[in-house]
Amino acid sequence: MHDSHFFLSAFIYLAAAVLLVPVAHRLGLGSVLGYLIGGALIGPFVLGWVGGSQGEEAMHFAEFGVVIMLFMIGLELEPARLWRMRGPIFGIGGMQVVFTSLAVMGIAMACGLEFKPAIATGMILALSSTAIVIQTLQEKALMRTDGGSDSFAVLLFQDISVIPMLAVFPLLAASGPTTEHHGWLQELPHWAQPLVTLSAVVAIVIAGQFMVPRGFAILAKTGLRELLTAAALLLIVGVALLMTQVGLSPALGAFVAGVVLAGSHYRHELESNLEPFKGLLLGLFFLAVGASLDFSVITSRPIVVGVLVLALIVLKAAVLFGIATLLRIRGSHRWLLALAIAQGGEFAFALLSMAMQQQILDAETSKLLVAVVALSMAVTPLLFIIYERVIAPRYTAVAKEERVADTIDEHAPVILAGFGRFGNFVGRFMMTQGVKVTVLESDPDHVDMLRAFGFKVFYGDATRMSLLHAAGIEHARLLIITLADEAKVAQLVAEVREKFPKLRIMARAHGYDQRFELMKLGLAAEDTVHEQMGSAQELAVRALRALGKPAYATERAARRWRRYDEETVHLLIPVQDDFDTYASIVRDRRTQLTQLFEKDRTELSTDADKGWEIARAEEK
Amino acid sequence: MASVLVLYAHPAPHKSRINRRLAAAAREVEGVTFRDLYELYPDFLIDVEEEQRLLAEHDVIVLQHPFYWYSAPALVKEYLDLVLTYGWAYGEGGTALKGKIMLQAISAGGPEEVYGPQGRNRFTIRQLLAPFDQTAHLCGMRYLAPHVIHGANQLADAAGIQPHVQRFTRLLTALRDGTLPLEQAASAEKVNELIPN
Structure with missing residues (x-):
């Protein structure tokens, strides 16, 4: 690696992000659009600081961010919840891919394309951008709404359907199937190939279920946090490598691994360790997409490109709107679903370059389509703004009345930091009252024991903000601190008070002094509890009754x-x-x-x- | 304008359909002070001084509660036992409540016809409420007929409960504005039909 060159590129990418994302955020456009604009500015067609083959390299590298993102989405989706989503995944997702492919194919044939390139175009354009959509849904807190979760289901189905598409493309090649051999898998007999693929997935499930948590337990006991981070990255890189070997999408493999680990008590620890990598790499990915915008194609045929982008978005949105209507999805959710995934996706770039290599599409058409897909991705944040400012407000008045009893909220409303002798009484009782509590405990042996008793406890040091983020602190209504270490409690309270001034914090105190200390930090008197008070009082009452005092009066x-x-x-x-x-x-x-x-x-x-x-x- | 104090008592508000809605409506009426007794005193440790201060400040006292075993939930009894003290509410020098109005707003499971000499409950609602009537009387208060919602178990949905909620709101407004015919209300079996629109 040429050091100075590497540093220069890194400097340009980081500077574009640091300078433009805050501006976009301030303007209410969201971070994704900021990255895309930054990427377009530094790209070969505006300033020309980065780009060309090196830009593509950056894009390939950054696609790993998408893999980490899907792993983390998997972590949030326990198998049972995923199973409940099978309807939307195969129903809405299946219909979206089939109907959109056919509709695009029909239009392409009407425009004079042959059947084979037309169906290839249909499949390519049916895909949407997992990275942009999920990042934006999460940023705008729409992920857990019905519309958000249906959008995610469709994206998941699209990720699955890339596999058969990759298999079908060689058959569509104008010159007949040019069987290009990639790796060792194709050299195996035909019956063995699906077996190998299947066993790779099974291997991920088994390793995730039985081996990975043990490994993490051993690493956690060393007390070296960076080892856990390294192990998490190793896990994802390993899965990605295995998936490419057997011809599956790395993102899909990472998603499966995430789902398998969703029940593990290392979940929040993994999330907090991977979060910065995901954020940076996704940012780089969006920058690279921005940089890949070919302005020469756009400026040479601005009207054609403009019409195609508009047509693509309108068509995809219309198909989704139709499916939503058919499935009786109502209100703002139908609009969110239709607008969120109306763009082309990053998989389209890979499929388009493949289509060009195999001469399914000519170079001109595929360059045009790359520009159309990239522009449609760039427009996505604007569609979300339309949804947020124009469509959603019309429905909120209605939605508020209906939403009395049910909360869609997946994050527990209570985070309990510390599940020792004190915290476990607090948590156990609250759970019997039907309140969801996310429990964080930093002693790995203790966590294992509690797990054995059937408690859902997460490993991690609650004084780290990143872990609290992973535990969903921004959605929590209450943080309860029962940690024994007074200095840690004070540090945690101060930090949470600063970052989440509205979040109510309750804490146990060892005595009057600690209560006063906590009140100085801004806790209300009734939110600090003297840990011995209740039990001492109870013992005194029993003692008095033993001396013959009347029960109720005492x-x-x-x-x-x-x-x-x-x-x-x-x-x-x-x-x-x-x-x-x-x-x-x-x-x-x-x-x-x-x-x-x-x-x-x-x-x-x-x-x-x-x-x-x-x-x-x-x-x- | 008279000041109205609503003392609401329901030990299990999450199981309540009617009282919960009536309480929510009462909170919204201007000039009404609303006190949720079970929420304030989960340990039954009633703050007597504070409660006496509030009673003294208001002209109309409404006890709102479900009709449990022909009476009120336990905390209402505890409240009357401890707050209406000798020398303050009754007896020598006990004139703090004199001239005030008191009434109850209750919900009963049974239909109207089961209350009375021919019904299986043998007594009318007002007969069963005699201890409250006499308590008010001893304290020099004017006791009015209760606001009664019968067949509480059959009123399942919000639509069925809504007319009762509206009537209760009108009752509180009328008590506040002094538009309730007090003579009739004191002698009636229930106040429901006497509330002006």
Whole structure:
């Protein structure tokens, strides 16, 4: 590698991202459009700083970002949920690919193309851009809506359907099937090829289920975080390599591996480790797409290109809208589905270059189609803006009324940091009340034991923001901290308060001092709990009952005492740093409390229970 | 304009269909102070001073609750036991509630005809509510006929409950604006039909 050249390219790509993405974001266009514009600017047709064969190299390298993205999507999709999605995947996805291919083919033939190039064009243009759509759906928090999840189902089916397309293309070649041999798989007898492919997938499932978690457990015990990151990357690179060997899409293989690992307690740890790689590589990928925009094709035939881009988007959207109507998908979801995946996709580039090599399409047509697909991808963020600003507002008024009981939210509303002796009572009880709790625990042995007892616990250090992100902190309503290490608790509270000022945080405290410390950090008094208070009170009540005190009255006295103590804490908040005042308030309050209960014992009743004096009641 | 205090008591609001909706409507009426007793006192540790202060501040007190075993849920009883104290609400110097209006808004599972000498419940609703009536009377308050929703178990959907919610809102508004015919309301079996539109 030429070092200076590498650094220069890296500098240009990073600079384009750092300079343009914030601008696009500020303008409400989303990061994807920022990357695409940045890529177009530095590309061969505007500034010419990067591009050509080297730009293509960057694109191939960056496609690994798409692979990581699908792995991470897989991580979020447990097998059971994927199984529930089989309807949309094969129903909507299948119809979309078949109908769009046929419609494009029909139009292409009407424009004078032969049958074979026309069907190839149909298949190429039926595909949409997984990378752009999912990135944008996630950025706009639409992924978990019905429209978002149906869009994802269609994209998944398209990824699967690339495999038969790659197999069919050689048969469409104008010169008859030019059997080009790629690798060792084709040299095997015909009956063995599908077996090898199948066993590769089975190998991923078995390894993901049994070997990978064990391996991660061993690595986690070393305490070296970068080892886990390296292992995660190794896993994905390995899967991608295996998939290309057996002729499957690396992205699809990574997706399967992700689904298999979705149930593992290393899920959030994996997500948080891979997130930066995914983000950077996807950014690079979008830059490369932008740089590949061939402005010479566009400027030489601007009207033709413009009409084709518009026609492609309108046709794809219309087909999806029709399918959605047929399947009774209503309201804003139908529009989201239609607009989100109306563009061409990155697979089209690979298929187009293959079609050109095999002379299914001539060079001119395929260059034109590359420009059309790339432009349609660049337009996608604008379609989302139309959806968000024009279409969605019309439906929100209706949707709000309907959405009383059900929440589509997949992330648990509660994140519990620490599942030790204290946290496990908190979590276990909350779960019995039907509340979903995401539990984070940093002791790998403890995690294994809890897993054995059937608890869903995730491994990881909750004080790392990236892990909290992976656990869905931006969707959480409550963060409960039961970590034992006081310094870590303070650090975590400070950091979360800064980044998510609206998120409510509750924490256990070892004593009064830690409660005051937490309140100083901005926690409400009622959101900090003295860890010994409840159990000490319970023991005292049992002791008093053992001495013959009446049960209910003692229980009430204990609760009143607890409330009194809580009031004292409130009085002490403003003077916590002034030891003399603090001490004098504590002394006064204790005298008051003693007098209060003294009165209770001698007069049979305090003010609070006055109504229960039987003598008075009889006067009524 | 009179000030109205609604004391709402339902131990299991997630299982409530009618009271939950009535409560939601009551919260929205201007000039009404709404107190959800089970939400405020899950430990039954009623803040007597605070409750007495609120009672003294308002002119009309509405106890809104389901009709459990011909009476109110336990916390309402606890409330009356502890808040209406001697020397404050009744007895020597106990004049804090004098002249105020009190009534109940209840929902009952059975239809109207089962309440009365011929029905299986043998007594009318007002007869069964006699302890509340007498409590109000001893404290010098004017006790009005209750707002009753019968057949609560049959009213399954929002559409069936809606007219009752609207009537309850009108009742609170009328109490606030002083447009309820009090003489009739004091002697009626229930207040439902006396509420002006």
